[in-house]
Amino acid sequence: MKDIEHRAYVGGEWIATASRFDVMDPASGARLAEVSDADAALARQAVDAAHDALPSWRSRTAHERASILRRIRALHAEREDELATLLTREQGKPLAEARAEIRYAAGFYEWFAEEGLRAYGETIPSPFPGHRVLTFRQPVGVGAAITPWNFPSAMIARKLAPALAVGCTFVLKPSELTPLSALAIAQLCEDAGVPKGVVNVVPTSDAARVGEVLTADSRVRALSFTGSTAVGKQLYAACAGTVKKLALELGGNAPFLVFDDADLDAAVDGLMVAKLRNGGQTCVAANRILVQRAVHDAFCEKLASKLAQVRVGPGLEEGVTLGPMIDARAIAKIEAHVEDARDQGAKVVLGGKSLGGSFYAPTLITGVTSQMQMANAETFGPVAGILTFDTEEEGVALANDTPAGLAAYFYARDVGRVFRVAEALEVGMVGAGTGLISTPVAPFGGVKESGLGREGSKHGLEEWTELKYVCVGP
Ligand code: SIN
Numbered sequence: 001m002k003d004i005e006h007r008a009y010v011g012g013e014w015i016a017t018a019s020r021f022d023v024m025d026p027a028s029g030a031r032l033a034e035v036s037d038a039d040a041a042l043a044r045q046a047v048d049a050a051h052d053a054l055p056s057w058r059s060r061t062a063h064e065r066a067s068i069l070r071r072i073r074a075l076h077a078e079r080e081d082e083l084a085t086l087l088t089r090e091q092g093k094p095l096a097e098a099r100a101e102i103r104y105a106a107g108f109y110e111w112f113a114e115e116g117l118r119a120y121g122e123t124i125p126s127p128f129p130g131h132r133v134l135t136f137r138q139p140v141g142v143g144a145a146i147t148p149w150n151f152p153s154a155m156i157a158r159k160l161a162p163a164l165a166v167g168c169t170f171v172l173k174p175s176e177l178t179p180l181s182a183l184a185i186a187q188l189c190e191d192a193g194v195p196k197g198v199v200n201v202v203p204t205s206d207a208a209r210v211g212e213v214l215t216a217d218s219r220v221r222a223l224s225f226t227g228s229t230a231v232g233k234q235l236y237a238a239c240a241g242t243v244k245k246l247a248l249e250l251g252g253n254a255p256f257l258v259f260d261d262a263d264l265d266a267a268v269d270g271l272m273v274a275k276l277r278n279g280g281q282t283c284v285a286a287n288r289i290l291v292q293r294a295v296h297d298a299f300c301e302k303l304a305s306k307l308a309q310v311r312v313g314p315g316l317e318e319g320v321t322l323g324p325m326i327d328a329r330a331i332a333k334i335e336a337h338v339e340d341a342r343d344q345g346a347k348v349v350l351g352g353k354s355l356g357g358s359f360y361a362p363t364l365i366t367g368v369t370s371q372m373q374m375a376n377a378e379t380f381g382p383v384a385g386i387l388t389f390d391t392e393e394e395g396v397a398l399a400n401d402t403p404a405g406l407a408a409y410f411y412a413r414d415v416g417r418v419f420r421v422a423e424a425l426e427v428g429m430v431g432a433g434t435g436l437i438s439t440p441v442a443p444f445g446g447v448k449e450s451g452l453g454r455e456g457s458k459h460g461l462e463e464w465t466e467l468k469y470v471c472v473g474p
Contacts, residue, residue, distance in 0.1 A: 004086060008036045008203060009186035011049035012196025017042065021205035023180060026092035026324040026358045027314035033090075035179050038202035043171070043213035046200035050142040050169035051219045053197030058139045058167035062116045065165055069113035071192035072161075076106035083153065083184060088315040090178045091152055092323040092358070093278050095315055105157035107440040108456065116165025119461055130474025137465040139167035140245055141221035144214040146207070146235070148227045149326055150281045152178035156185055158444070158455045159224045159247075160199065163464045171200045171220070173210045177326060179203035211235065218242045224463060225249070226283075229404070229449050236452075247453035247463040249283065249445060251378055252406030255399035256286035256435075257421070259392065260294040262411035268302045270435030271384065274409050276310065276362070277436070279322055280381045281330070283450075284407040284429065284437065288368075288375050289386045290395050296388050300366055303384060304350050307362040310382070312355060322382055324358035334360050334381035337374040341365050341385060344372050351382075370401065392417060400426045405448035409435055428454070 007014040017036040025032045038046075057065075076083065084098040093101070124133040145159040156172060163170050174182030179201075186201040204210045214220055215238035224247040225235050232250040239246055256274055258267045274286035291299050315323035325331050331354055338352050351363030360381050368375055368385035375387065389395040399408055409431040410421050422430045428446040431437045438444065443454035453463050 004033070004180055005183040005187055006033055006035045006180075007183070008038050008042060009183065009190075009199070009201040010042060010046045011200065012190070015042065021176060023090055023177070024327070025089055026326050027316070029357055033180060035183070035203050037206075038204040038210055040209050040213050043173075043202050043204075043210040044217070046171045046202050047142060047213065047217050047219055049197035049200050050171050053195060054142060054169045057169055057195060057198050060167070062119065062165070065167065066113040066116050068193050069109045069116070069161060069165060072188050072194075073106045073109035073113065075188045075192055076102055076109070079188070083181070085316070086184060087153055087181050088323070090180045091149060092315050092326060094320050094323050097278060098315065101151055101154050104151075104438065104440070105153040108154070108157035108161040111440040111456070112161035112165040112460070115162070115458055115461055118458070119166050119465060126471075132472040134470045134472065136468045136470065137166070137461070138468050140464055140466050141168060142171065142219050143168040143222040143224065143464055144171045144173070144220045146173045146211065146214070146223070146225045146227065147175060147182070149175035149177035150278055150283075152181035153185065155226045156182055158440070158460070160185070162455075162460045164194070164198070166461055166464050168222070168464050169198045171202065171214060173202055173204060173207065173214065176203065176205050176207065211238070215239050215244070216241065221245060222247070222464060224455070232451065245463065245466075247455065248451040249455060250406070250449065250451040251404060252283045252285075252446065252450055253287050253376070253378060253402045253404040254284055254407045254409065254427075255425075256289045257395050257399060257408070257410035258289070258291045258295060258299055259395070259410065259412035259417065260292040261413045261417070262295065263413065264295060264299050264302055266433065267299065267411035268306055270409065270411060270431070270433070271303065272306055272435070274431065274435030275384050276322060276382055279325060280379065280383065281326060283378070285378070285380070286384075286409055286435070287378050288399070289384055290389055290398055291386055292395065293388050293390055296386070300349065300364065300386060304364050307350055307364055307384065310362040312359055312361065322362060325360055325381060327358060330380060331358055331360060334379055334383060337372075337377075337379045338363065338365065338383060340373040341368055344369065346372065346385070370398065376402070392421065396421060396424045400424075403449040404446070406446035406450035407431065407437060
């Protein structure tokens with residue numbers, strides 16, 4: 001791979017700005033790179049470029065666009081080592097997980113290369129004699145994306161791939177904590193033959209100044225955001241003025257229910273994934289572990305023994321299974337949640353302490369209640385807080401007792417219960433007997449305050465297209 005780019009990518013040019021900002025290695029705390037710092041003018045230039053590139057990109061055939069997406073996918077495979085290493089260096093996750101993320105990201109280009117070929121319209125039997133009623137799926141136009149640091153490659157792919165597939169052009173503002181993977185993606189797009197101006201990347205240390213441009217400009221017709229609920233609500237309001245199409249993938253507070261008929265070993269294995277993937281820093285991370293009283297002690301014993309085997313360290317070190325948290329703020333939030341639980345009488349069975357720098361020990365806490373901070377907000381760390389319940393109804397009611405509604409998990413063997421609980425959970429995604437639900441083929445998204453819209457799957461095209469109805473008279 002060419003040297004990793006540190007410059008913004010606008011209109012097919014690499015642009016060095018006068019000011020730059022630091023990107024840190026979360027494992028060592030050392031400076032990794034200095035990256036171009038886009039201001040509002042550069043963000044506007046990116047929208048200009050995307051707007052100018054739109055007519056020619058949307059008029060290409062879906063097949064031409066698909067073949068470029070396939071090249072982007074192939075470049076992910078060819079450059080997997082470099083991309084994964086870069087991802088670990090700027091984000092911290094263990095290298096094996098970074099590789100898994102690069103494959104996950106590549107999967108979106110592969111999937112949407114195919115789905116773009118199936119952006120079908122319809123013919124509808126007309127009620128008017130001699131008329132034809134038709135629908136077309138057309139690209140929404142210039143699209144913008146604001147993406148998070150926890151999956152610096154896959155969260156871009158989940159937006160960029162469908163946008164490109166249907167003929168939208170794209171302006172991306174990546175997280176200021178992980179802009180290098182975003183710039184590597186711009187490089188892949190350039191090398192794969194994406195025309196100038198179709199993809200633009202504007203890293204910035206000031207999310208608000210670029211966000212204001214992207215939300216206020218009426219030429220930007222769609223905005224897709226993955227991140228916190230608080231910022232999602234601000235963007236929702238900011239897009240009202242230009243009535244943009246919005247996809248919001250916001251925070252969760254995922255319950256993980258273990259019923260008394262569950263296979264406890266399988267449930268522990270599932271929880272290890274749902275809790276510890278990316279160190280617990282995912283919006284679908286199991287945040288409230290609800291265990292039916294009869295199996296509580298056996299489950300906690302098995303879980304403690306698995307958590308004790310987790311190896312903490314820098315993500316590039318062989319054998320490490322839990323990397324650093326993203327930064328000091330993340331550690332402070334975890335510490336606050338654990339302190340609050342301790343103060344309110346919960347018992348720290350394992351861990352419960354910072355290990356220096358951005359590392360936090362895998363932690364098991366029992367006796368958590370719904371009043372505690374960790375039951376009401378995402379801890380975003382390797383902390384398993386256990387609550388108990390007695391009946392199925394109580395478990396489901398506790399699970400639903402939150403304004404968030406992104407993901408939920410549960411383990412049970414009774415088939416009737418499996419369907420009852422899956423249907424009763426107020427979330428967009430359910431893992432029934434599994435702790436891993438993320439895949440390009442399935443619709444990712446939430447209900448309640450966890451967001452709007454779905455990404456991935458055939459439904460992911462809808463975020464980037466408008467349905468047009470044409471009535472042809474006799
Ligand atoms: C997220 O945490 O925002 C998404 C994680 C995933 O795709 O699994």
